[in-house]
Amino acid sequence: MNYALIEELISKGKNIRILYVEDDEIARDAMCGVLENLFDCVTLASNGKEGLEKFKSGDFDIVFTDINMPVMDGITMIQEIKLLSDATLFLVLSASREADEFENIANLKVDGHLFKPINMNAMVEKLLEIIDKIKK
Numbered sequence: 572m573n574y575a576l577i578e579e580l581i582s583k584g585k586n587i588r589i590l591y592v593e594d595d596e597i598a599r600d601a602m603c604g605v606l607e608n609l610f611d612c613v614t615l616a617s618n619g620k621e622g623l624e625k626f627k628s629g630d631f632d633i634v635f636t637d638i639n640m641p642v643m644d645g646i647t648m649i650q651e652i653k654l655l656s657d658a659t660l661f662l663v664l665s666a667s668r669e670a671d672e673f674e675n676i677a678n679l680k681v682d683g684h685l686f687k688p689i690n691m692n693a694m695v696e697k698l699l700e701i702i703d704k705i706k707k
Contacts, residue, residue, distance in 0.1 A: 576695045580609050583702045588612040590629065592622035592636040592645065593664070602689075606635075609698070619643030623651050626659075632705050633698075635662045649679050660701050664689065 589610050593599040594617055606613045614629060616622035620643040622636060634652060638645040649661055661681040682704065683697040 573692055573695065576692070576699065577609070580695050580699055580702070583699065584610045586611070587633060587702060587705065588614075588629070588631045590614050590616065590622060590626055590631040590634045590636075592616040592619060592634065592640070592648065594618050594637060594640040598637075598687075605691075609695075619645055619648030622648050626652050627655065631659060633660050633662060633701055636664065638663055638665045646679060649681065653679075660704060662697060662701060 587610050589606055589612065591599070591602060591606055591613060592615075593602065596617070599615060599617065603613060603615055614625055614631070616625050618640045619636070622634070622645075623643065626634065634649070636645040636648065645663060649663070652659055652661075661679070662683040662685065663679075663681050664685050664687055666687040682701045685694055685697060
């Protein structure tokens with residue numbers, strides 16, 4: 572773990588509002604613990620539909636989402652959110668390495684993509700890159 576980068580993320584992430592959308596309860600709870608140590612405001616959703624509803628009733632800087640979920644997938648949710656806000660940034664998670672999914676993610680023009688299982692150093696670096704876009 573690169574603790575200097577973690578400290579930088581904590582410092583830069585003080586006023587950043589995160590919406591984390593993940594259908595797997597164990598993964599969601601584990602990541603929530605991590606994100607709450609890095610950011611002051613973390614909101615959870617268990618699928619894309621719930622994520623979209625929470626987005627509509629909240630004010631978020633970053634949507635950090637899984638792609639493959641029941642009820643509404645992450646791609647559809649991102650498309651819907653982009654109709655509502657052009658300022659929100661997106662970090663997507665995927666367990667799949669299928670070409671079709673890469674194409675869908677590329678077409679969305681998201682701000683970052685990580686594979687599951689999550690490499691924490693890669694996640695911290697990607698979140699720092701995204702936050703730097705917000706701060707500009």
